[in-house]
Amino acid sequence: xxxxxxxxxxxxxxxxxxxxxxxxxxxxxxxxxxxxxxxxxxxxxxxxxxxxxxxxxxxxxxxxxxxxxxxxxxxxxxxxxxx
Amino acid sequence: xxxxxxxxxxxxxxxxxxxxxxxxxxxxxxxxxxxxxxxxxxxxxxxxxxxxxxxxxxxxxxxxxxxxxxxxxxxxxxxxxxxxxxxxxxxxxxxxxxxxxxxxxxxxxxxxxxxxxxxxxxxxxxxxxxxxxxxxxxxxxxxxxxxxxxxxxxxxxxxxxxxxxxxxxxxxxxxxxxxxxxxxxxxxxxxxxxxxxxxxxxxxxxxxxxxxxxxxxxxxxxxxxxxxxxxxxxxxxxxxxxxxxxxxxxxxxxxxxxxxxxxxxxxxxxxxxxxxxxxxxxxxxxxxxxxxxxxxxxxxxxxxxxxxxxxxxxxxxxxxxxxxxxxxxxxxxxxxxxxxxxxxxxxxxxxxxxxxxxxxxxxxxxxxxxxxxxxxxxxxxxxxxxxxxxxxxxxxxxxxxxxxxxxxxxxxxxxxxxxxxx
Numbered sequence: 256x257x258x259x260x261x262x263x264x265x266x267x268x269x270x271x272x273x274x275x276x277x278x279x280x281x282x283x284x285x286x287x288x289x290x291x292x293x294x295x296x297x298x299x300x301x302x303x304x305x306x307x308x309x310x311x312x313x314x315x316x317x318x319x320x321x322x323x324x325x326x327x328x329x330x331x332x333x334x335x336x337x338x
Numbered sequence: 339x340x341x342x343x344x345x346x347x348x349x350x351x352x353x354x355x356x357x358x359x360x361x362x363x364x365x366x367x368x369x370x371x372x373x374x375x376x377x378x379x380x381x382x383x384x385x386x387x388x389x390x391x392x393x394x395x396x397x398x399x400x401x402x403x404x405x406x407x408x409x410x411x412x413x414x415x416x417x418x419x420x421x422x423x424x425x426x427x428x429x430x431x432x433x434x435x436x437x438x439x440x441x442x443x444x445x446x447x448x449x450x451x452x453x454x455x456x457x458x459x460x461x462x463x464x465x466x467x468x469x470x471x472x473x474x475x476x477x478x479x480x481x482x483x484x485x486x487x488x489x490x491x492x493x494x495x496x497x498x499x500x501x502x503x504x505x506x507x508x509x510x511x512x513x514x515x516x517x518x519x520x521x522x523x524x525x526x527x528x529x530x531x532x533x534x535x536x537x538x539x540x541x542x543x544x545x546x547x548x549x550x551x552x553x554x555x556x557x558x559x560x561x562x563x564x565x566x567x568x569x570x571x572x573x574x575x576x577x578x579x580x581x582x583x584x585x586x587x588x589x590x591x592x593x594x595x596x597x598x599x600x601x602x603x604x605x606x607x608x609x610x611x612x613x614x615x616x617x618x619x620x621x622x623x624x625x626x627x628x629x630x631x632x633x634x635x636x637x638x639x640x641x642x643x644x645x646x647x648x649x650x651x652x653x654x655x656x657x658x659x660x661x662x663x664x665x666x667x668x669x670x671x672x673x674x675x676x677x678x679x680x681x682x683x684x685x686x687x688x689x690x691x692x693x694x695x696x697x698x699x700x701x702x703x704x705x706x707x708x709x710x711x712x713x714x715x716x717x718x719x720x721x722x723x724x725x726x727x728x729x730x731x732x733x734x735x736x737x738x739x740x741x742x743x744x745x746x747x748x749x750x751x752x753x754x755x756x757x758x759x760x
Contacts, residue, residue, distance in 0.1 A: 274396075275415055291415065298479035306475035 256334055261308065261327050268303045272296050283324035301326070310334060342639045343526035345606035347596040347756070348588055350438035351698045352430040354539070355584035355685050356388050359398070360433075365702040368710040369729045373566035373684050375580050385547055385558055386565045388582035388686030390539055395425045402433060417493045419480065421462035423538035424490040426585035427453065431494040431536045434587035438601060440532075445499045448531035448595075450524055453490045454517035455540055455690030456508025464543030490538050502530050511651075512612075513537065514586070514693025515741035515749040519610040521590045522751070532591035537694035539585045547581065553620060555579060555655050569687075570714040571652035571680035572659050572724055579653035582686020586694040603756045605701045608736075609638025615746030622658050622742055627665035630748035634738060635669075638752040642670045645752075646732065647709055649700045649739040652680025653687050662740065663720035672721055677709045677732065679725040684713070693741035693749065700737045700753050707734055 266281050269290060276290050287297045301317055312333050320326040353359065356374035357367040374388035395418055399410035409432075417428035435445060463485050470477050483489050487506040495504055503524070509516040514537045521533035542550075550556050557578040561567040569580035596603055611633025615626040635642060648670075650662055670676055681699045688695050703709055709725045709732060718724055736754040743749075 272419070273415075274418060275411055295480045295483060302479060303476065306473070311475075 256308070256331070258327055258331060261330050261334070262323065264307050265300065265304045265323060265326060268300045268307070271303070272299045281323070283327065284322060286322045304330070308334065310337060343523070343637060345593060345608045346522045346525045347591045347593045347603040348605045348607065348701060349532075349591045349596050349601040349603060350434045350589040351604060351701055352433035352437060352587045353584065353695060353698050354390070354393070354426050354430050354586070355582070355695065356390055357685060361698070361702060364698065365706055368681065368684060368699055368702060369706060369708055371684065371711040371713040371727070371729065373713060374582070375565045375569060375683070375686055377562065377565045385551060385556060386568045386580045388580065390426065390583040393422070393426065395429065398429050402429070413497060416496050420489055420493055421459035421484050422541050423455070423458035424484075424493045427490045427536045427538035427587070428493050428497055430585045430587035431498055431534060434589050435498050435534060438589040440589070442499050444599070446501045448502065449500045450502040450530035450533045451491060451495055451500045451504035452517045452521050452533055452535050453487065453494065453506040454513040454535065454537035454694055456487050456506060456513070458487050458490065458538055458540050458690065459485060460546055461541035461543045464545060490536070494534070494536055498534065500534060508690070509747050509749070510743035510745060511687070511689055511692055512741040512743035512747045512749045513690035514695065514697065515739065515751055516612065516693070516747075518588065518590075518607065518694060518697055518751055519612060519749060522607040522610055525590050525592050528592075531595040532589060534587060534589055535694060536587045537585055537691035539583045540689040540691055541583075542581065542689075555620070555658075556581070557654060567714050569654045569683040571650065571654045571682060571712065572663065572718055572720055572722065573715050574717040574719045576654045576656060576659060576719070579655050579682065579687045582682070582688040584685055584688040584691055584695050586691060586698045588694060588697065605704055605753050606756050607751055608754055609634045609636070609640065609752035610750065611637060612747070612749045615748070617746045619746070620744050622661040623746065624661050624665040624668065626746060626748040627662060627740070627742060628668040631665065631669045631738060631740065631750045634750035634752050640736065640752065643673065644736055645670065645676065645738050646734045647700070647703065647737040648676065648678045649696050649737060650678050650680045651740040651742045653682055654680075658742070659719070662742070663722045666722050672723070674723050676723045677725045677730065678722050679709055679712050681710070684710070693739070696739050696741070697751065697753060700739045704734050704737055704753065704755050707731060709734070
């Protein structure tokens with residue numbers, strides 16, 4: 256799965272959880288916090304995206320993801336090592 | 339007997355019901371005797387309901403907050419993903435504090451919040467449990483918050499900026515009236531200058547609805563071709579209650595505080611009473627009901643003869659209405675100048691929100707000087723002086739509103755028009 260495909264999944268979940276972001280051009284440089292997500296919103300996005308991607312990433316790996324670029328990287332590395 | 343608590347001013351009232359989503363429209367629908375009851379589905383076993391079908395928070399914001407994009411966006415962000423109770427509560431709460439013209443400072447300092455009801459988001463809970471069974475991975479972390487009644491407290495306080503006391507107060511079908519009582523006491527005691535009382539729309543999952551049907555308390559057999567006729571309080575052909583969905587919010591305020599800021603006073607809460615039956619279960623008790631009504635009159639410093647109008651609990655339940663007719667007769671005798679009606683044939687029984695919606699309906703009728711009709715009263719089953727099948731213009735000043743609940747809870751409030759200004 257490409258970085259772009261993973262990012263598309265995350266982006267869709269962000270818009271689902273935060274409908275106000277529908278009009279925003281969400282980029283890899285954004286953090287969910289920048290987009291107005293509180294801690295529960297962030298968990299909702301991360302859990303729903305994992306479900307969509309068919310993976311389960313340990314919480315410790317996720318807390319290190321500061322922006323969407325690093326979240327995509329965590330998911331991508333998990334997908335490749337658990338493929 | 340201690341000193342009377344004194345009147346507490348109602349400085350705003352907001353509703354969100356299938357009949358209307360503002361007080362003017364609500365008043366017009368009540369006086370016209372319009373019923374929102376429909377059959378809740380196509381199949382032969384579908385239960386009648388006055389449902390908030392198609393309620394959409396973003397669309398509500400467009401209608402009620404035109405040109406106020408920032409407020410509308412905040413409403414969507416704070417409450418948009420919450421369960422139906424918190425979404426509806428957020429809308430009526432916002433409407434009420436805006437109609438009361440309260441400033442951010444007044445809300446932050448001196449205002450308390452009481453949310454009426456408990457176990458509010460039952461449909462949301464049931465849907466999440468069933469969804470979790472099918473796809474456990476999809477369970478949202480936010481369900482930790484959205485299943486709780488206090489999610490409504492949090493959403494409303496964030497939206498309004500209220501930083502005083504805040505609770506959810508539960509008493510099943512009496513919740514709205516109990517919340518009003520606690521709010522009136524809070525203001526009268528000086529614990530807060532004002533209280534925003536909010537009754538969210540209460541949900542039932544199909545399981546609670548079916549269990550209620552099985553108790554025999556719900557109308558479902560007769561008049562299915564005319565659902566608006568199915569809820570028939572005090573009528574000989576009544577068969578049970580019909581569920582409704584609706585939300586309401588009232589701002590209660592110390593009369594001095596209201597006067598100081600020049601707020602118009604819609605009505606006053608002047609008395610309140612609550613009594614228990616000391617009996618677990620679903621059966622009503624005329625003695626407990628009469629005791630609650632008498633306590634309400636006593637705290638208002640009134641005699642039964644001072645009451646012009648009673649908004650009955652009047653669910654349309656066979657035993658419930660007989661019991662309330664008996665308790666009304668105990669308290670008021672057979673005085674023919676009294677008028678009694680039930681709002682439930684029009685709004686459905688809004689469960690934990692019923693008491694607050696009916697308080698708003700009582701304020702609406704007092705201000706209109708008109709009692710709304712008992713639309714389905716074709717053959718009265720009691721000698722209680724019931725309103726007829728068309729609205730009646732009367733010199734109304736003082737009203738009593740009743741709410742009774744499972745668990746042997748009886749509650750009454752006295753609502754009256756303020757004295758004319760000297």
